[in-house]
Amino acid sequence: MTPSITPPMLSRGLGSLLHDQHGQGWTDLITGYGAVFLGHCEPKITAALQAQSTRLWAAGRLPVDHQPRVDRLINQLLASDMRQAGLLSTGMEAAEYAMRLAATHTGRQAFIAFERSMHGKSAMSAALCWPNAPLRPGGLHTLPFVDRCAESDILEQLLAVLRTGKIAALFVEPLQGSNGAHQASAAFYEQAIALCHEHGSLCIFDETLTGLYRTGPAFYAERLVGTPDMLIFAKSMGNGFPVACVALGMHIQITPQALPGSTFAGNPLALAVVEATLQRMAELPLTQQVQQLDEIARQTLAPLDPTQVFVRGQGALWCLELGASVNISTLAQTLHDHHLLVTITGRFMRLLPAATMNTTDWHQACELIAQACQAATS
Ligand SMILES: Cc1ncc(COP(=O)(O)O)c(C=O)c1O
CATH class of the missing domain: 3.40.640.10 (Type I PLP-dependent aspartate aminotransferase-like (Major domain))
Known part of the structure; x- marks a missing residue:
């Protein structure tokens, strides 16, 4: 998250969902900077x-x-x-x-x-x-x-x-x-x-x-x-x-x-x-799972106007380069309000979903990010 937003105090995680100390759920697209590729606390x-x-x-x-x-x-x-x-x-x-x-x-x-x-x-x-x-x-x-x-x-x-x-x-x-x-x-x-x-x-x-x-x-x-x-x-x-x-x-x-x-x-x-x-x-059929995440990201994020948000990435690694017309604080606050955890550093937003993330959840997250980007653009 950006420094101006207080991140949740986490207490546990399962799959792509994290829970804070109050028991509230957060969708995790940070995944420990990409370490938790098979989801949190994978049982085996x-x-x-x-x-x-x-x-x-x-x-x-x-x-x-x-x-x-x-x-x-x-x-x-x-x-x-x-x-x-x-x-x-x-x-x-x-x-x-x-x-x-x-x-x-x-x-x-x-x-x-x-x-x-x-x-x-x-x-x-x-x-x-x-x-x-x-x-x-x-x-x-x-x-x-x-x-x-x-x-x-x-x-x-x-x-x-x-x-x-x-x-x-x-x-x-x-x-x-x-x-x-x-x-x-x-x-x-x-x-x-x-x-x-x-x-x-x-x-x-x-x-x-x-x-x-x-x-x-x-x-x-x-x-x-x-x-x-x-x-x-x-x-x-x-x-x-x-x-x-x-x-x-x-x-x-x-x-x-x-x-x-x-x-x-x-x-x-x-x-x-x-x-x-x-x-x-x-x-796991990881290559296929990652391919599905890739296709969803391309459908939902790639249509963003590249003069405002330039989308690059592949598979389960995506970066949105946020143009000067995007109010980053507004965008970060919207994602925070929707309990979506992403990394924003400077003008880059990084998405690192777990390969095992449910494709419906990934789709929803990407759509939410695309809408939030548009809403935060002047
Ligand atoms: C490509 C690459 N190399 C090296 C590193 C450093 O790894 P670590 O943080 O485990 O030292 C990172 C960390 O993000 C990375 O992405």
């Missing part, structure tokens, strides 16, 4: 977490019995030339680990990312491209993205930086989930990957948010002909429990210098949750 995942909580919580780096099963489940989702390289607790940690892996593999220290992509808020991950990162270490190149530059010009700039021979990796957030849902064409991403490879650099796809079916396929990168060298995915894999993963191409070794090390990374609770979440995902 909750049962797995409860069962694990009576067995073992933390084991350091000692092997635990869930690990091989979780590795297998993750590897089944990946392209055949990739494997799971380690679990962490957050997207930013996974980005840091990916940077260490890329630096040790290439022997290079510099990185490229695209403006206003999100790779985390830790010192290095934010410095890659986050607009107000407090630290700006050297060796990081931020290129414009498709919101303000033609793809061909961006590729030229990319090539110029790659030609320095100093770049360990290019970070790509293929659908910018935190800044307007901008995405480049498949051809652009394929050329960017190819250019990285021609110049001895790696390409890292950050699918912290898009990974695991949010845009339809298991990974956004599946749309492409070329394969990135690393994939980061996180939010949905724990359905709200903090866990993240880095997957690697078979050609990249994990040397002791690059090993992830964190007290809580891949702890037994996280493993139990990931196992239950991925099993539940395999039982």
Whole structure:
């Protein structure tokens, strides 16, 4: 919500419905910033977490019995030339680990990312491209993205930086989930990957948010002909429990210098949750469910006048860019009054429905948002 509106004090949630401390229901299109992809307190995942909580919580780096099963489940989702390289607790940690892996593999220290992509808020991950990162270490190149530059010009700039021979990796957030849902064409991403490879650099796809079916396929990168060298995915894999993963191409070794090390990374609770979440995902027709959400969003939101509200997105990730004629406080208040929870940051409204959201509820929510946008426009 916008800062001027007091959000509800939440006490519990089930599916796409949250309840506040007074027992009032709220429709949730924030879903823990996209983490709760199968809905709150999904029964099978909750049962797995409860069962694990009576067995073992933390084991350091000692092997635990869930690990091989979780590795297998993750590897089944990946392209055949990739494997799971380690679990962490957050997207930013996974980005840091990916940077260490890329630096040790290439022997290079510099990185490229695209403006206003999100790779985390830790010192290095934010410095890659986050607009107000407090630290700006050297060796990081931020290129414009498709919101303000033609793809061909961006590729030229990319090539110029790659030609320095100093770049360990290019970070790509293929659908910018935190800044307007901008995405480049498949051809652009394929050329960017190819250019990285021609110049001895790696390409890292950050699918912290898009990974695991949010845009339809298991990974956004599946749309492409070329394969990135690393994939980061996180939010949905724990359905709200903090866990993240880095997957690697078979050609990249994990040397002791690059090993992830964190007290809580891949702890037994996280493993139990990931196992239950991925099993539940395999039982559900997620790609079809996300496709239905996509169609409803296109029917209800896309007809909005683009000079007032520009709608971008895919699957279960939508962003409404609110023009200057939209009174954001009025809009936020209307949605609040209807007990609809969305994220509004600056002039962007972000919608992240759970894949399991009832399509009638999603339809109603989208219609309400469209009407509220129109009513708040002068
Ligand atoms: C694409 C992407 N990468 C990285 C992150 C950072 O993840 P975390 O907040 O778990 O550190 C986010 C968080 O929103 C994200 O959307």
